[in-house]
Each structure stands twice: as C-alpha cells, then as structure tokens.
Amino acid sequence: MATLSEAYRDNPLLPHHIIPLDFWSARSLPESHVWTQPESFSSGEFSGEWFSLPVVDLTDPDAPELMGRACQSWGAFQLTGHGIPVKLKEEVEAEARRLFGLPTEQKLKALRSPGGATGYGAARISPFFQKYMWHEGFTIMGSPEDHARELWPHGYQRFCEVMETYQKQMKTLAEKLLPTILKSLNIHNQEQQVLLNWLSTNTSSSSTSKSKENTITSTTPCTALQLNSYPSCPDPNRAMGLAPHTDTFLLTILHQTQTDAGLQIRKELGGGGGGETAAVWVPVRPVAGALVVNVGDLLHIMSNGRFPSVVHRAVVNQTRQRLSFAYFYGPPTDFTVSPLLSDHNNMMIINKSDHHHNLMISSSTARGQRPLDVLPLYRSVTVKEYVGIKAKNLDKALSLIRII
Numbered sequence: 001m002a003t004l005s006e007a008y009r010d011n012p013l014l015p016h017h018i019i020p021l022d023f024w025s026a027r028s029l030p031e032s033h034v035w036t037q038p039e040s041f042s043s044g045e046f047s048g049e050w051f052s053l054p055v056v057d058l059t060d061p062d063a064p065e066l067m068g069r070a071c072q073s074w075g076a077f078q079l080t081g082h083g084i085p086v087k088l089k090e091e092v093e094a095e096a097r098r099l100f101g102l103p104t105e106q107k108l109k110a111l112r113s114p115g116g117a118t119g120y121g122a123a124r125i126s127p128f129f130q131k132y133m134w135h136e137g138f139t140i141m142g143s144p145e146d147h148a149r150e151l152w153p154h155g156y157q158r159f160c161e162v163m164e165t166y167q168k169q170m171k172t173l174a175e176k177l178l179p180t181i182l183k184s185l186n187i188h189n190q191e192q193q194v195l196l197n198w199l200s201t202n203t204s205s206s207s208t209s210k211s212k213e214n215t216i217t218s219t220t221p222c223t224a225l226q227l228n229s230y231p232s233c234p235d236p237n238r239a240m241g242l243a244p245h246t247d248t249f250l251l252t253i254l255h256q257t258q259t260d261a262g263l264q265i266r267k268e269l270g271g272g273g274g275g276e277t278a279a280v281w282v283p284v285r286p287v288a289g290a291l292v293v294n295v296g297d298l299l300h301i302m303s304n305g306r307f308p309s310v311v312h313r314a315v316v317n318q319t320r321q322r323l324s325f326a327y328f329y330g331p332p333t334d335f336t337v338s339p340l341l342s343d344h345n346n347m348m349i350i351n352k353s354d355h356h357h358n359l360m361i362s363s364s365t366a367r368g369q370r371p372l373d374v375l376p377l378y379r380s381v382t383v384k385e386y387v388g389i390k391a392k393n394l395d396k397a398l399s400l401i402r403i404i
C-alpha cells in the first residue's frame, strides 16, 4: 500500500530548494529573494468590502447551499461556526512560534530530507520558481514525534500533543464538510455513492486508530498539516511569501493569524462579453474565528471542473511575522479520482444577481451553463499518480490529465 511519503520519495528535491534563508539575520532583501511581477495576469488588488470571499456559518441551515455556491464561484470560502476551540488554535500558534523561533542551526536538525515529506524546510513548490520565497515551513503527517525530538530532545511532548489534537479535529471537520459540498453538486450516481460510503466508513472506523504515518491503510485518507511562517520582511513589496499555486488534495482548511492579512486568492473577472478575462488578487482578510476552506485539484477533478481549484499566494509584511496552518485532506493514495457526472437537469446554476456587485463572474456563469455533466473533462487518476504528476509539473498538472 503506497503512502503519501512514498509518492514524494519518487520526486526528490535538491538541498538548496529545501533549506530556507536564515531570515532572522537578514538585514536587507538578498537578490535571490527579489521578485519582479512574475504573473501573466493582472496583479492589481481588489480591496473593496463588497468584493470579498463569502463567509459561511456552519450552523446556518442554508450552509450547504452557500458552501456549494462559494465553491462554484470562488473555489473557497471563510467558515465560521465550525466548533474548533479558540484555545486549540492559540495552542497551535504558540507551539508554531516556539518552533520557528528556534535558532536556525536547531531548526536544521529537523530538515526535510531530499525525498522526504515531513519536517522543516522551504515550500515544496520552490523548484518551480527562479527566486526564493520569504517563507519557512514545517510539514506534519500524523505524529511529529521523530522531528520534534530532533528540535527539543526534552520537551517535545507538548508540541506533539497539540499537533495531533489539531489534526484530529481538522479531520473530523473535513469529513463533515466534504459530503455537504459534494451533495451540493446534486449528483446522484454510483461513484458519488462510493465516495460517500468511503467517507462514512472512514469516519466511523478511524476514531480509534492512531494516525502514525507508517500505519496507513487503504481506508486512511491522505492528510498533512503544514505550518507556515512568514518572517517580517525588510522589503515586502519586492518579496513573495508563497508563490501562486493550487492545493493538490480535495480540501484545505487554513487558519491564519488574526492580525495580518497575507493570503490572497486569484479571482477571474468576466470581460465585456467578448470572452476576454482578467484576474485580480483578492486579499482574504482575517474574519474573527474563521477558517479558510479551499477547493483543491482533486475536488476540481471530481466536480468535473465545476469547482475551480483556487489559485492563491501569500504576501509578506514589514512589521510582524505571520503564521498560517494549512490542513490538507484527500482520499487514500490508492483511491481513483474521476469526474462525477451529474444529471443535467439537477445542475446548480449560479445566478449573477446572487452577487452583490455588478461585475460579471464569467467563470461561474460559463461553468453553470456548459453541458459539462455529459462528458468527463479529466481522465481518472489515483491519488498517488496525481501527487507524482503535480510534483513534476505543478500548475501544468491538471492540463496533463485533461481529455477535452
């Protein structure tokens, strides 16, 4: 049975793509970290209150419909009423600060190995960009004990307890959100049933199993917790926190520190009816207590393109270190992901008047009206195969499995 670690082992990175800069001793932005507008789309920012990521409260009776709409038009939403205790999020934040605040030579003791999946290091997407990012990360899959012992030979237990508790709660939340979001596609067929069955079996059987990386079985979902740190930056306008990317799995649930906005999502805007499109970066402002939920590539495939897998990036600031914690959730590595095709008449069509603004949202309306439920846009892939394709091709991965 393949594990997620094995999928990464097949695609090793070079050490200079893993070792982050010693940010705390950098007084100015080194040339290696200077970015000049690399995107092919507009990098203008939209900051109007009227144009921001939808906020959905999980306890709202209309939550399923609102989530479905947000996934269809934005590929993301902010989630309140999720029940994750504030105290737990604060503990994760405190432990992450303790980790990233360690001296560089100490953090390097837990460096991710070239073919490894877990530990301290630069962003996994680093090799695809010429410049380095103003970012350091720590990846956890199940128990972080081995790396935590390297960081704190005595006193690693607290870190492990907090990270394991947080992952458990995130898993429960992901398994609550996913069926709800899938149901909003209004697809009633066998494949959807297979997935929902897997989810319910997995949810009930996994409550007692200890999620250590090497005990993964075929009912164990692919999950990872990524702690991100963006140190304060001497020249934030020329630096990049995390370069534009989409997340690989089904859903990402992200907590960002409440003080500073940094996450931005790319929103495509309709043109003047001539088919031309433009895009802007929309800042995702911290909303008290909210978690950000992103659609990843696998959910995009499963929804047969109806849910965009949201392109996002992180920018940095001059005054404060910013932290974020991304929990990635996907099916087991040997699970085959394929587009779920729907009954044409049941499709959810987003009405332009639902949006409180006068911009044309071409992506949502075009998606809603296309008879995409008849033909699959993507071929079937196992999770392991897709992780491998993504590791080698990053933003070309989806187009490589696209069939029409």
Ligand SMILES: O=C(O)CCC(=O)C(=O)O
Pocket: 226, 228, 242, 247, 254, 256, 262, 263, 312, 313, 314, 323, 324, 326
């Ligand atoms: O720091 C953020 O807000 C974004 C993090 C992210 O996109 C990721 O870890 O994949």
Ligand SMILES: [Fe+2]
Pocket: 245, 246, 247, 252, 312, 326
């Ligand atoms: Fe991401």
